[in-house]
Amino acid sequence: MNSEKITLKCTLTGILGELIKKIVAFILIIVGCIITNGIRSSLLKKHGSTLFSLDASKFGALIVTILVHILLIAFIIAAIIIFLKIIGLLYELNTVTIIDFAREKIIVEKTLFPFSKEVDENKFNEIIEVGICQKGIDRLVNSGALYVEYLAYNRIDSKMRSIYIPYIENPYEKKQILF
The missing domain is CATH 2.30.29 (PH-domain like)
Structure with a gap:
């Protein structure tokens, strides 16, 4: 002995593999957030200036816009969670x-x-x-x-x-x- x-x-170097996976996931979520925000902006520009200005005659556009908003919120929450996991992973260095x-x-x-x-x-x-x-x-x-x-x-x-x-x-x- x-x-x-x-x-x-x-x-x-030890955390590099996990760090790369989390950073790639974070970048993909941010890209998804940007794309979803672009879709949201184009829908609102096409059908009305705000979500609340859409009337009942555009019911399909209203549902799609609401779903896009929910997806955008989900992307933002996922980005925050991944960011906090990256910070937690960096604490492992200690x-x-x-x-x-x-x-x-x-x-x-x-x-x-x-x-x-x-x-x-x-x-x-x-x-x-x-x-x-x-x-x-x-x-x-x-x-x-x-x-x-x-x-x-x-x-x-x-x-x-x-x-x-x-x-x-x-x-x-x-x-x-x-x-």
């Missing part, structure tokens, strides 16, 4: 996992919000298995997630526990160091 500390830190073989502890430090920090310490005695999870883009940028299973002994029995460490750069190299 190693007698050292191994620090596993989330890196920009996550550090320290595996201290000398003290037999796994320490996970996370910054959840600008003024909130969470530190989680778990006792371990033996690492049983280290798995790697890589998606398509992760393989291209040599990043991924580690899934570590370990045993924690106490006076009565032992418990098998696990920890998921996402957005790690060079996961195969880190696996060789751990296992």
Whole structure:
């Protein structure tokens, strides 16, 4: 067993795959929002200056305009949600996992919000298995997630526990160091 500390830190390269997916989704939603707004503007220009100026004789145009407004609102809400997920993903960069073989502890430090920090310490005695999870883009940028299973002994029995460490750069190299 190693007698050292191994620090596993989330890196920009580690989150790159997920970040690219979220940015592409955000751009597609913004493009959809722009197209929907153009359709809305042309419908209102053609049938009336505002949604409320459409009369009952143009019932079909009224329904289509209302549906376009609902679609536009859905695009705006989706853009806000994706933007917040991108911000949350960038907060993952502050996550550090320290595996201290000398003290037999796994320490996970996370910054959840600008003024909130969470530190989680778990006792371990033996690492049983280290798995790697890589998606398509992760393989291209040599990043991924580690899934570590370990045993924690106490006076009565032992418990098998696990920890998921996402957005790690060079996961195969880190696996060789751990296992």
